[in-house]
Amino acid sequence: MSNTSFESKPEHRSKRPSLFGPLLLIGLGVVLLLNTLNIVEGATWQTLLNLWPLLLIAAGLDGLWRGEGFVGSMVVMGLGAIFMLANLNILAVSPWSFIIRFWPLIIIGFGLDLIIGQRSSISALISVLIGLAIVGGMVALAFFGPVSLASSQAMQNYTFEQPLEGATSARLIIDSVGGNIFLSPGAQNQTLIEGDLALNPRENAYPHYTVQAGRGIFNLDTRNVVSVTSRFDEANWKLRVNQQVPLEIETKHSVGNQTIDLRVLNVEKIDLENVLGNALVYLPEDSVMEGSASSVIGDLSVVVPEGVDARLEVETGITSVSFPPSFIREGDFIYSSESARANPDIDLRLEQTIGSIRISLAD
Template identity: 25%
Template sequence: MRGRIEYRSLFWPLVLIGVGVVWLLANLGVLSAASISVLFRLWPLILIIIGLDLLFGRQSPLLGGLIGIGAVALIILLMLVGPSLGWSADVEVKAARFEAPRGDAASARVDVTAGVGDVKVNALTDSNNLFEANIRYVGEVEFKDEGEADKFISLSQHVENLDFDFGILDFLFNHENDQLIWNVGLSPDVPLDLSITTGTGSANLALESLQVADLTVNAGTGSVDVSLPNMDESYRVEISVGTGSGIIRIPDGTALELHATSGTGGFTFDVPDDAAVRLVGSTGTGGITVPASFLQVGGDTDNFVGENGTWETAGFDSAVRQIIIRFEGGTGSLTVR
């Protein structure tokens, strides 16, 4: 009985070569972002090509090679002509400015949601506005300014009709001329409930001169750098990061309760030297490093993978101003310094 002869298809080696060619052409500027965006719309065609290789490619190396060469050539051709046929995503980068006057505001709730782009927040100087934003963005944004004494301000990006491929391309291929950034300024004279949400992009929040009564930060992919204020009253901070590192700076004399979660990426908390601090931390993969002055008062000390425990500074229970940090991490280390 004769055994069936199976040939190793040349399809996948040729596909890898094709991926390298596409990447090289993109880096050289031969393929534009619009052309690359067409590739993400061709994924059904890619499935069809893989199916053809599974059906016929293993019958003959020559046939598998022809399928691979034909697939790479067809995809590159469609990427070149696709933008002229209207197949590319809307990659127009727009610029806009938004303002909300302070008026008689005694307090404000401010929500900023950026789907794609870096977010920077600072305190306004020499301005009668409660809110100012200069942004470069894709898709559409919606701005709301409601209320008088108790204000509500919202600036949110809508990308439902914008293929996410451009958000990926913007960061992979680093189109510096089309940098997507949100520069937000807030009044230091009005107490704020502040919420910052980012999808893809970093968040750099310089809040030390602001009056923050409550802070929520939700970051999808990108680093988070937050400098917190010192308020007369204790306040709450909630920070969640999907993928990316985080550094949180806490000034002298601060009293707060901070809860942070991280999926992938290291986290650092910079606390004052003489502060009364309690840390309740856990990591799935990664260690926890605290200053020598911190005493472990709970948790495990012999975890094989990850770490969890509770640490306190001396005299924490009797301190008037307390910093309470709760951290839950997936992959990445936790450092308190």
């Protein structure tokens, strides 16, 4: 009598194909079609940029379809919905401010997926219900949480004034976690920089200044504990600088907006960085300047004075670029005039990963 042994083989479930690519193509085709038929107003790329949160929603749907995790996929879809509401001007609170406050919800979602898994239809149902609860909480916090949570603590006012102390040129380094930076001329003759800062609770400003061989180096940064009480929309830094002293200006900004007015300043070099938010730069009217301005996600706007020869190099990702019809574009370079090719007054590199670059002439 022969012995027959049966060896159990693990079941291999065929993985469902990804829907992300097809959904992306369908969405892109729909937007392009609506734009071609003049049903959707505005430039095609600007329309696409406003709808970019659909990528997060599509990624979440793809995760649900492939069974790669229900809670995490729902959380990703919730983030996409929040960004979409902000782009449609339905949500007044900055979504980036929301992400900084409540990003641990993303980790919680994916952690719950690892615990619950997809062992049965019941666990899948539980995961979906938990995901819906987290998404509902995210939307509720986006609409109601930041205002109510932040109202318990007032913003802090901080004022400073830094004399030149014999410096005949200077470098300014401004480092901010979040808020709005407004830099413009207006400091007194013997003052390098002065400012009025509105700081978040538990945030402290640390200005530092040294003079070496007639060159002043001024640093301004903060030590900010980011929490639910952080109100980046109200954290305004109003900085006024000396317009006579030759300057190098460097800003490092994480979340929020920058307005940098260089029109009457004596600026030799700039290096502006913005991670999330918008940046508006007024270029100098009577200075030979070089430098760069970069942003990861947002809008980068540059205003060129009339009659200034500017050479602007643009490096883009998912980015729309607009400039005056009198300007000349050749590849990655945009010139304000023919003479700007060989001997520009301003040589500036503009980098934008996701968003738009807007170049305009001063009124």
